[in-house]
Amino acid sequence: MRRLEWGGWVSVAFSGAAMVVGVLIGVGEMVNPGTYTDVRYTWLHLAPAPGPFPNGFSLVVGTLVDPISALMLIVVTVVGFLVMLYSIGYMHQDRGLPRYYAELSLFLTAMSGLVLADNLLEFFVFWELVGVCSYFLIGFYYEKPSAASAAKEAFIVTRVGDIMFLLGIFLYFYNFALAGPAGSGGWAANGFLFVNGNQPYLLGHGLGGNSTLLTVAGIMILGGAAGKSAQFPLHVWLPDAMEGPTTVSALIHAATMVAAGVYLLAVASLFLGFTSTDQLAIVGIGGFTAFFAATMAVVHPDIKRVIAYSTISQLGYMVMAVGAGFAMVGLFHLFTHAFFKALLFLAAGSVIHAVGTQDLFKMGGLRKTMRLTAIAFAVGGLALAGIPPFAGFWSKDDILSAVYSQLGSHPAYWPFFLLAFAAVFLTAYYIFRAWFLAFSGDHPRDPSLGHAHEGPWTMQVPLVLLSALACGAGLLIFVPGFQSLLLSGAGATGIPPVYGTTDLLISAASVALGVSGIALAWVLWGNGRVYALPETSAAQPVRRLLLKRYYFKIGYDWIGAKGVYTIARAADFFDRFVIDGTVHGFERAFALVSNRLRRIQSGVVSDYAAYVVAGLIALFVILLIVAPYVVSRLGGG
């Protein structure tokens, strides 16, 4: 046990160091953009040759620090360090801790690599690596079949997105190999780097007549992002990913990895460029997901899954913002969301740590024994609900305003805007439903959970720090340097800066929705009691639909387990009995024929003489009739 904790502290120390470096780099970039020069290693190089790559072809691995990666770097390293610290207390009773810390550290490495990647391929490499870390960590409690299953599901569903991402990369690499300013040799020759400029690289240089291809490529990128960021219809894996330790949920499945999809969209939007069709698709997916996921959170009894649905929903907001052309706004929400969502998870983890269950209906009254946690959860909830001045308000409000500002030129955004707007209400409702269920009332509804207490200081410190960030991170928007950091990103020009010019009506409406959501939660759940919805209620089918997650999970499982597996069984049957059966059929026929043939050796010499005479007659037939015919047909030998 001593040894394991020592190992944990090593990870804490290193992630702490990483946080220091990460924040220094991030702030350094903020203060003085372009400080950090790139380091590159050429991974594969094809010399110039006729064909698709007349000027050659390079795939490189390198680093790129620019404002958005600086921002992400701060998020990753800060949340990473805090979660690592929290883990010391939270995980100390678990087995397999070396594996836990190793995998978590590997995740942080890969995530930093992803953030710093300077081209799509490198991005993809780290993208897959964070995916596999996520796979390992979801399946950390691998003895539990549900955890093992969830890990697999997460990997496969994101893999579906990944292949779209990969195809997107092919499209960019092949079809835009020559894109670039005159004399630069084209994009392929330069290693497909993300290039800073006044506008997205491909929109500026490579588009030509290929806007269809660019659209398709953008859709593919969206597919990849949807897989990673659990957007509709690839959202199913994230709630199940809650099988992992809560720390993992906080770090990977709330703050960082799931945000990589949004980050990818932002990167693509800023460096490569989307067409307006792409944008509509992205806004549509994001807006719909924001609402769709929120509805499922409304009824769920599991505290972590409620937060997970909320994550999906919030990611939907970010996607929508990027789609509408406000990549920086989306990233800002990503930034604040990382803190308050990590906070919510860690607070939930604190509760789970204390009571040993995730079922909200068994909890209750915990605010008395876990005051700090209750406050932290409340702070996170307020931030999530978009109540000023908490962090979530600023960023979410920016998103709504930004999308709203585009409605005039893009009327097709309207329905998605409304869905996202409605989701604000749901968000506030479900998160406070969770709060009331867990913390209000007199005592836990399940009597066995009576001995709840706060965790050790390693758990409390991160809660406090994250609470502070959840309160204050949004206020960074008033720091001029930060604002300019966000505005200095490539492609920022041409997009109306929305900071500070927030549409007040939108703000007021969203705050009102948030408050009314909280109020409804209070009315329904504020006294700590639980009401059973009557079986005959008209709402029952809706509740069941929501609890069944709109049957998506069941449907996907059916496709996987029944559909594909049945095909596989059928193919196996075909393989064994038709393909192999044909071979065996030949074998049997051969044995049959040769056994008959064998009988001609009767042992009686007269028979042999008869064969000779028969052979002679056959020879005459061949020589006089068959062979001349064959020869005349073949025209000689």
Added chain:
Amino acid sequence: MIPLLSVIVATLAAGTVLTFLAGSRARWVALATTIVFLAEVAALFAAFPGWPGYNSALVPGFADGESYSWISIAWMHVNYTVGVDGISLVLILLTAVLQLATVVYSWEEQKRPAAYFGLVLLTCFGCFGVFIALDVLLFFLFWEAVLIPMFFLIGYWGGPQRRYAALKFFVYTHVASIVMLVGMLALVFYSGAASFDFSAIYASARGLSSVLQSFMFLALFFGFGVKFPIVPFHTWLPDAHVEAPTGGSVLLAGLLLKLGAYGLIRWAVELLPSGLHTMQPVLYVVAFVSIIWGSVLSLSQRDMKRLVAYSSINHMGIVLLAIALDSSLGLLAAVLLMFAHGIVSALLFMASGSVHHTFGTRDIPAVGGITPTTPTLSTLIMVGSLASLGLPALISFPAEFTALLATWNTLAYWVFVPLIILVVTAGFYLWMMQRMLFGPARGIPSTAHDVPWYEGAAMAILVAFTVLFGILPGLLVNVIMNSPIHGFPGT
């Protein structure tokens, strides 16, 4: 100039003979041979890129070329001609690595070890010969020399159905090599090549009419394709793998399948460009079917070895696809994939062998939750599976990425077929891991213990290569592209 290739041939021949005669010390002889072999391969690499005799008149287009007359009569000139280029060199490296891993893995082989190690060395010797031979007869000689030891490895050291499996392996590959031989002879005689040498045929075969080229290409494709194996001539592979001893499976998957691909590249694609061009649609169809079939069938397998075997069909389908693209990027991808699949499938077959030793069965539903009992084995299975499903930073990824990119370059949206299959591939590996490695412990005998040191060491060697070339694929790429026959850009 030292005739390095002949020195290696002599080393391997002497080592093989000595191993057969060494009795109980056979493993040491085998190991010593392997280490000398590795050192000599290192010497081959050391001279890169300024290889001796590169592009010489004797064996144009190849390094370390040697040529001696063997049979010379009026109408038939057979030479002992050898040489390497980037493509063969990479596969020679694979041969040496897998030989080392196999010898180490089988360290405690109890059943007639001298014969076992001798046959292992003979197989690798044959593979090495195939990769350096530049004469039709010499090539065929080595080609067949691989077949026989493998037949015995399966037939004597194999599982319960070994006779059937060995026979099936033999029938399929032997019939295929006959068709291949006819194709090669036709190549020589129809083109009027001055000798059986690769370079002589290379000089004359291009003059053949496109129809003739197509027929010959088809014959060669069938001959080499069965070794790939291509659907529907693949059913020997799962049976052979399931019944073969682990060492046999490793060599079978790691090397023998590569012989088919290498043969196709060297003796069909390079010599019959317009044949390839005409037959391209056929190759595409076969490749796509193999990719889909291998992957889908893996999904339904219960036996771990069978699963990996079918996944080999899938991977080799991608190799075929990459070759069929007829582009330099595709060829590069094919060779990378061959190397990657050689290492990774070897790792997975070793892992399934260890599963069998440890738990007495390879039936996936029968064993579960093995990770606490055998953490090392479990980790190795994970690394192998993840590498096989194409995780970046492991060796398959650069290969598959290049292959798919090349496919996109040539076939555009058809790339969806292998791409979607990537999901299925991930699916069956993950499902296997879920059922075997994770979940509550199930069917684990009380005597189960983690892998012995030699098995672990063998797999560790492969893992090292998996990671090394996964992170630095450029090392391989630079060598592969040093193959002037292909006109790779930059050579």
Added chain:
Amino acid sequence: MDLSSFAGPFLPEILLLAGTLLIFLLDVLGIRRIEVTGAVAAGASALALLFVVADLGFAPLAFLANLSAGQVDVAIAPGATPLYAFTSLGLVFQGIFLTASFLVALASMSRPSNERGAPIFFGLLLLATLGMLLVTIASDLIFLLLSVEIVSISTYLLVAYTRKDVRSLEAAMKFYIIGALSTTLSFFGASLLYGAYGTTNLFAIRAVAGSVGYPVLVLLGYGFLIAGLAFKATLVPFHAWAVDVYDGAPTDVTAFLTGGSKKVGLFAIFLVFLGPVLFVAPGAGGSPFSGGTVNIGPVLQVTLAILAVLTMTVGNVLALLQKEMKRMLAYSSISQAGYMLIGIVIGTSPALTGATLQMFANVFMKTGVFLVVAGVTALGVGPLIDDWKGLGTRRPLLGVAFGLMLLSLAGVPLTLGFVSKFVLFSSAVEAQGYFVWLAVAGLLNSALSVFYYARVLKVMFFDRPEPDALPTGAVAGGSEPSLLAAGGLGYARATAIALIAVAVVAFGVYPQPVLGAISNAAQHFIHVGP
């Protein structure tokens, strides 16, 4: 005629005749020891072999050469009808036959010394070989057929020489009846050809082949001839006798039959059919009944091709099913004849080279395996393949030697059998066109043949013998013979087997000397042969 100038070219034949007479003389004098008579036979064969090799131009033996350059491969003047002609291909075949006879004689010296009939055996062996040598130089159909009959009649008696064994006598009876029937067919065919061509000289026939006005008569004649000679060459469906005879005859005789006398039939087919096969009438051919010209060459090619494929296939398929060692080898021997026939079907010098090399290889392989079988039978091993269980591990050297021969028969690389098949099938591809399919058929058959050879190997090396199934030696019961001892086999037989095993590998690794000589001979034969 100056005797010496007559004796010179025929020195090998004279040697064999002298050997025969000496053996019979010794018999009369009461000297019947097998070592003595065997040594005479082996010595005569070996000496004759040396002369033939010298005549073929093997430099180190040049001092033994007795054929001058003007006597071999001489182009025959138009109109000339010599009874015999020396061709280097004929000399190669003389070498082949003498090798067979030498090996069989050598090995047979290890037959039980108390066996009766040794002088008859060795005398007839030399006499049959003499007939074979005469076949190789024949250039007249009647001369050829009579020479073949010398072989036939000698071998009928060879099969029956023990006079006691009921199986041998049954074999001899079958051999005789089918042989006599075939002889009749041959001569009847020859008579029809004589009627059609007005001559029995092969050179004359070659000159006019196909251009006569009686195509039906010619084709009927060739049909009879094919049937008659196919008996000797064991082509399907004229093969049925061979299995029973090879099985029933004393195994050393079988070795000679398959190694030597079968090749006589094949070489006779070469001699008779090369000329007609090479003849292609100008213009398109038609039916022989339509009165127009018939492309006798292609017609014969198609016919012989059918026979070749049928022979190799049926032989192989039936060998697969055999449980008895000798019968299995007999069927395999039949299938080998199919391969060799390919050479004459194609009728090019590469094809002749391939077929000749195949026969050269076959002398070692087929004679070898039967010599081993004879030795092993003498050790008390039963007739079934399964009776050979564990032989390879009990007697490793014998096992390895036998294994090498089987591998060679199966065409495994680095053996003589591989080289010969490779050259033969290469020649089929070299001829291009439809001949490629002959190569495919042959190769597929050779793939099939691997199974029954592999089965023997498996039984010998992998199967555990039942307890006491394998006597350790007829001489010293009980104690295991040491690895190197010839125990039980006899030193002469062991020497012969060792020689064969070495030859199979040596020529397999470096075939150039033999292949070069055969290739030369075949090239000449195409131009100056009958």
Added chain:
Amino acid sequence: MTALPLVGFVALSSALFAVGLFGILTRRNFILVLIAIEIAMNAAILNFVYFGAFSNGTAGLTGQAVAVVLIGFAATEVAVGLAIVLALNRVKGTINVAQANELKL
């Protein structure tokens, strides 16, 4: 002479040959088989005689010479056959060829 007689003679020898073949196929007695073989052989000999007689010059002599040789050869062959019959009869006690069928399949 006209062409007709030759055709007739050939027909005769062919008939003779057919009789011989018939005998070989149907007789079970070794001696009778030997006789049948001789009949067939004589058909061939007759052929040589006719063809020789009907052809011109020295070519015609060949046929006659061959006929004589073949008569001698046939005698030899029969002698060998009789030797085998005797030996077989001694060991097996029968000269019925159909009963010697130990070697088969």
